[in-house]
Amino acid sequence: MLPHGGDLSAARRQFPNVAEPFIDLSTGINPHSYPIPQLSPDLFARLPQQGALTRLLAAAAKAYGAPSPAHVVAAPGTSILLPAVAALMQRGRARVLGPTYAEHLRAAALAGHSAREAGDIGELEDADLAVVVNPNNPDGRLLTRDALISLADALHSHGGLLVVDEAFMDVASPAASLAGEVARANVVVLRSFGKFFGLAGLRLGFVLAAPEAVSRLAAWLGPWAVAGPAIAIGEAALADAPWARLTREALRREAQRLDDTLAEGGLAVIGGTSLFRLVHTPAADALFHHLGRTGIMVRRFAQHPEWLRFGLPGDDEAWRRLRAALAGFPRTARSEPASSA
């Protein structure tokens, strides 16, 4: 089973000779990308400029609600920073609230922690490094700001660090974000750029943290971590509040449409965000292969063989093909138990 979604070449190997274009619903990336502005050749040719990076950090601080640009570091995606974020703490006990995105556990182990998944927020309180994805991927579980601040306080009493991955917070309630709390030395917030703005290939992400942690992470990244085009596009997109507002509304409508489509197909949605919906069905394995054979890739989970995650179709044809594929899933297959993944 693939460790991540979004790899079309792997999907084509798994399901050769199917209808093109292959429809990738295996990620939680907005299919309606922020329009890429005209890019000056200098952005590719010259080293990234410090002045442009400074403007990007200011735009990110404002868009995300961080206390100041000194509380923000930019990276080529958040994934690349996960081991360095985990290494902000001396080696100790890392606990990741699961089930969730697998990279956090991997990064904590890489940084030398004794790392395991926790099933309940209460189990995080005595960790040295506590990691929460909020809203969570794949089930969309949203912890309140108050619950997380209580957790941060509990961690603070013994020197523990709270890392909140807000990769999908752009489509949730801004009131739930901990971005405004990162002046606390033991709260670190991760924000993805590529998912909400539909530009995952650009590689851009941010860590919001106290200035001392920001300095340590910036030192690890070195002087030119983020590419010139990513800095320019990121600054323009993060400053475009009207686009963000309209996009949040549009994604909410499309998530509703996806729920309706899945319900028509007899599937029970058990969670998600506006960028993906999680389905529980005993026929997950059969449905995954049925969809694959019609050229539609969804995301499955090794640890949860009865789950499938659906991203948003990007155009009318993709919606039509998804509806048709769900309607064509044999009734007899619907109650089949999932085979081993």
Add this chain to the structure above:
Amino acid sequence: MLPHGGDLSAARRQFPNVAEPFIDLSTGINPHSYPIPQLSPDLFARLPQQGALTRLLAAAAKAYGAPSPAHVVAAPGTSILLPAVAALMQRGRARVLGPTYAEHLRAAALAGHSAREAGDIGELEDADLAVVVNPNNPDGRLLTRDALISLADALHSHGGLLVVDEAFMDVASPAASLAGEVARANVVVLRSFGKFFGLAGLRLGFVLAAPEAVSRLAAWLGPWAVAGPAIAIGEAALADAPWARLTREALRREAQRLDDTLAEGGLAVIGGTSLFRLVHTPAADALFHHLGRTGIMVRRFAQHPEWLRFGLPGDDEAWRRLRAALAGFPRTARSEPASSA
């Protein structure tokens, strides 16, 4: 003094109200960039594709002469990988052959080593981590392959690691590269993409190393370290051997032209590569400011106040302005000792 070259916004702050365009000769980046192919919007929108990355690694292994693609890892520039490369060794004594690019010493210290500069290759033999930039920046000193293999052997006898930064090897003799030797577990080679191809804003670099080290570095980088556009452009450029050959020849001619221009201006070139030339003059400080006031930025060095490094002018107008600025440098200033940097 700026820690690095290439930051035009900082240069404009230092020398406001000068002729535009500001001419940046403060880097060693090819001013004639590899032509950027038409980029599909998917490269920006989708997560970077594993199949495309595999093709990039194959193109890099072939272009650089690594034993196989399994000996190559791609990163968003080499700078971002320097601490992780230094961390391939347990904390110990790191020695960087100086004077050279400052980031190596910084990265070794960040990775926990006791790091200092060495003045002679012989001082590297008993290091745990030995770092050599070859050809060297800024003086162009080129160590032979044999000398480096002897050093690798000496290091091997006590478990030491040799890191050779070949950021400027594209314009030197391929026979001097250690890329073919990275199957040895204690030899790691760094290659920059952006300098020779004139695409420093793209952020792309490679580590050539034994497969075990490649796996460790790839794990640190995570699944999507390099941006989609960088993967696509990198693959096309690295596979374009005719462009590389013509460019090497053209850069050699331009470096000769730069030497002639500097000599006309009464300046002594003491080293360099085809991408930059190093000048020694007691009037370095005065000349730096004179050039800055004419809108030409060159690179100076805090530890070597009598040095200036000149990159290649990019067009006829830049050549003309450089010649004029050198001719206009007052004779009386030429023997002025450098003031404190």
